[in-house]
Amino acid sequence: MAGPESGRDEAFHSLRVRRMMPQLMVIGCGAVFDQYYRGALKALEARGMAQVLALVDPDTRRTAGLERQFRSARAFAAPAEAFERATPDLTIIASPPGWHAEHALAAFDAGSHVLCEKPMAISVEDAERMVAAARAARRVLAIGMTRRMYPCLAEARALLAAGAIGDGLRFVYREGGVYGWPVGTDFPFRRATGGGGVLIDKGTHVLDFLCALFGEPVAAAYADDGHTDGVETTCEIALVFPGARGKVQLSWSQPLANGLHITGSVGQLTLHPWRLDAVRWRRNGGAWETRVSPATWPCDLRPNGRRGVPRTYEDCVYYQIVQVLRALTHGEAVPVTGEQGLAVVRAVQACYGKATPLRLSWLAEAEQARADALHWSRQT
Template sequence: MNARPAPVHVALVGCGAVAQLYYRPALETLEREGLLRLTAAHDPDPVALDTFGDSFPSARRLTRFPEVLAISPQLVIIASPPRYHPEQTIAALAAGIDVHCEKPLAPNLAEGERMVAAAVEAGRRLSIGMVRRHFAATRAIGRLISNGNLGPLGSIDCFEGTPFTWPVRSVDFLRPVAGAAGVLQDIGTHCLDLLTWWLGSPSAISYEDDAMGGVEANCRIELMFGDVPATVRLSRDWARPNRYVITGRDGWVAWTVNETNHFDYGISGTGYAGDLTLHEASVGVRRPTLGAVAGEFDEAFANQVRVLVDPASDARERVPGADALTTLGLIDRCYASRRQMPMPWMVPAWRAAT
């Protein structure tokens, strides 16, 4: 009988909201399964560090990043603000440590390319936290598209957003000079990653937002995937449908954002549509049967770390850092060609000033 591999030693960098809300339960689950051990957590803010560290009594609490490298973990999870991702990731890779970096990989394409090149040079793994790729629903939708089940596509509409409630600890999150990420770099990273994962790179793109020299709260992107038009609308200040609709000649799918195991599917010419709940496939004695309902969000989030530490996992489920470069390039193109979106409620003097 083969001995179980020793748990992978992991350090987490950045103990803010994403760490507390998502990485903490994921790491707790994987520790209970014996797949990893959190050996250290780092944050320069001692309050954030202690809040996170209380869930992992055996983990060292480090306020300086070089201390993380000094203890030589096997995997570092970078969950710090995006402006720190390149420096911290490249340093960890150079120290011979694999890195899993939360999205966005970097503030821009050039920095992302430096990070990917550093991983190649060091011969280490660099993965990116694109949790939506781990949803059963998004995988099934991608397969329906690639298999041609919808026929030639006709249109794509993505409308996502809600009033901003993320529990930030600093106003730097909203200050451009501090490397703040607007709605495009935030939820837009997820949206553009899904579209390019399903459809490839767009042939054309146009962009408008309401930044006016600050950080955008609303934006609109028009893309062309070959001859298929796609519209993306994102907002941080008003509730939107949070729904993606992809229409083809032979059918359509509609997916509600962050529904991990559910989407709607219509078949053209039948007059029928269904709300599908995805299950694990289970082969019965005589025929395939439905197994358990596919995992929820917390399970999907944990899975993106599981595939890095579990030798039995499917390595094809890892999302390599290089996969983030397409989205980073699109975001750079958007910002380089940005136009001010129409805001008819502004008084004439304000419009003239902008």
């Protein structure tokens, strides 16, 4: 059966035989590319690890500007045109989420491997099509869940596995702040094009992070503030994992006391959102201790090359691309597979399937009643 392993093997053999620098295509050169991928790809080119040969975006002014930064790259307005003229080893998909499935399928058709930005898709059906297409084409499908590269995740996993805070784990994961992403359209704020709001945006990262710690989740309850024609800007999820249960709270509209806090029978563990390399933990009654993770990731494509520690989110994007390229060049594992991405899409959709109005405890009773009546789950 063709699976992710066979896709990786094929990629490995193909590139090893050709002994070429991996050739990349980028579909979607908007804010995500500009903020995160542009710097990482320039660094990869400068270090001779990859070459960007095609930049695809309907905004030709944007790609024209980028052509000057990536000397080997040609700009295209549409993926079909790009795949006619170029044969990339890896296609990075950073287009709006509603287009991910179509763009991934086009890449697989063209024989390319895919690194798809999160959220993988806005429906389970689309995500399943992507996984099936990768298998059929025997190509790698990696999902850009960049937080998997956080050293603190490795440290938290090690502490939990060692039973440092005991069992019967309970957690609270909060991530909220006023939305500041420089989007170029209102696609993320319409259910038809964005698939949802803050849950599908931030929640995708958060759910994947929790999956990496605790395994497959079950959404016990979900509530949000979305009205009929809107998308949720604040939501709460009650989640049950094997050995852990807790609450996730997300917001685009207000700051929250951000971080992941886990309480076990004998201690506590805290991950702060800005500290990627360390966790804080303590035994019950003891003093808090900061543990810096010793985890490192490969910096280059040499078999026994240099390793480094990502300290910022931007660093993590670089290390993530390196790891995906190593999957193509050395047959190593990608940070997050299509199947793992699909599990998160399923979890997100399970939440939406259970949606109820969120209780905003500061609203007057009449306001809350009106908000409840307008909630999207109550409309036919």
